[in-house]
Amino acid sequence: MKQFVVLLALLCLYFTTNAQTGDPKLVAIVQQQAERFEDLVPKKKLDEIIEIYSEDAIYGPENNVFYQGRAEIEKAWKQTFTYEIADFNMDPVSVYGDKNTIYEAGIGYSVLKIQGQEQKVNFKYVNVWRKEKDGYKLVIDTYNVYLDKGA
Amino acid sequence: MVKKMMIASCIVFCISCNPDVSLSESEMIKVSESFHIALEQAMPDKDLDTILKLYEEDAIYLPMSGTILKGKENIAKGYERTLQNNLASFEMVREALSGDVNHILEIGIINAVFRRDTLEMKGSFKYQNTYRRQTDGSYLMHRAIYNINQN
Numbered sequence: 001m002k003q004f005v006v007l008l009a010l011l012c013l014y015f016t017t018n019a020q021t022g023d024p025k026l027v028a029i030v031q032q033q034a035e036r037f038e039d040l041v042p043k044k045k046l047d048e049i050i051e052i053y054s055e056d057a058i059y060g061p062e063n064n065v066f067y068q069g070r071a072e073i074e075k076a077w078k079q080t081f082t083y084e085i086a087d088f089n090m091d092p093v094s095v096y097g098d099k100n101t102i103y104e105a106g107i108g109y110s111v112l113k114i115q116g117q118e119q120k121v122n123f124k125y126v127n128v129w130r131k132e133k134d135g136y137k138l139v140i141d142t143y144n145v146y147l148d149k150g151a
Numbered sequence: 152m153v154k155k156m157m158i159a160s161c162i163v164f165c166i167s168c169n170p171d172v173s174l175s176e177s178e179m180i181k182v183s184e185s186f187h188i189a190l191e192q193a194m195p196d197k198d199l200d201t202i203l204k205l206y207e208e209d210a211i212y213l214p215m216s217g218t219i220l221k222g223k224e225n226i227a228k229g230y231e232r233t234l235q236n237n238l239a240s241f242e243m244v245r246e247a248l249s250g251d252v253n254h255i256l257e258i259g260i261i262n263a264v265f266r267r268d269t270l271e272m273k274g275s276f277k278y279q280n281t282y283r284r285q286t287d288g289s290y291l292m293h294r295a296i297y298n299i300n301q302n
Contacts, residue, residue, distance in 0.1 A: 124296070
């Protein structure tokens with residue numbers, strides 16, 4: 001009986017503390033998604049970008065409103081794509097969660113081409129990923145831009 | 152007796168194993184409201200101690216300017232800069248809540264009025280907050296990001 005209780009306590013401890021910071025598996029998942037964005041955004045592959053989001057996702061870009069659902073998020077990305085994007089980078093800084101939900105915070109930059117001139121825009125972001133039938137989907141995506149890099 | 156204990160233990164175990172134990176909307180609202188009440192008072196009062204008490208030790212804060220701030224010490228520095236502004240009012244309007252018993256995700260709009268001498272300026276910001284359940288059952292801010300909202 002004692003052994004059963006000890007085993008049960010250990011199992012409970014294991015499962016209740018399974019939400020971890022920096023779990024290599026979770027880091028690998030968000031890193032892979034970041035690489036997808038880095039590949040797709042400069043190519044303006046809107047359909048594939050939208051597939052990264054869940055059906056009910058919420059997108060909160062800088063200088064705009066919250067967009068909910070894929071159709072609305074697509075409109076927001078179309079606005080972004082009025083610029084030519086020479087480069088796009090995302091760097092996950094903090095990854096936390098479990099197999100169902102991943103909480104990610106990171107920094108990144110876009111290099112925009114405006115009237116032939118390149119302009120670097122730094123941003124930081126908070127993403128929440130949810131495991132769905134066909135893999136992890138982005139459910140909340142919010143970012144803000146900053147000019148003072150490294151501040 | 153032993154059988155009853157084993158059944159009870161199994162129930163506890165099953166609950167513990169499931170990190171996605173749902174939380175009713177009213178319970179999520181109650182948690183969210185407690186943060187709103189505290190921040191709506193503390194921000195105009197420049198009450199840094201109260202603001203910091205809302206955050207976890209290893210929380211992540213992504214203010215409008217600068218890069219990602221990790222940990223209370225850095226978050227304090229970020230708020231010291233923010234609180235240099237004179238806020239006449241600070242109102243948080245919740246737009247959506249989701250999550251489970253361990254994490255509550257909230258998005259919403261902050262309506263702020265800044266005061267400089269006799270001049271008042273309105274500002275609107277979007278926010279995405281994650282509140283995480285602590286071992287004592289309370290919730291603290293785990294992640295917070297703000298950006299400009301389009302009026």
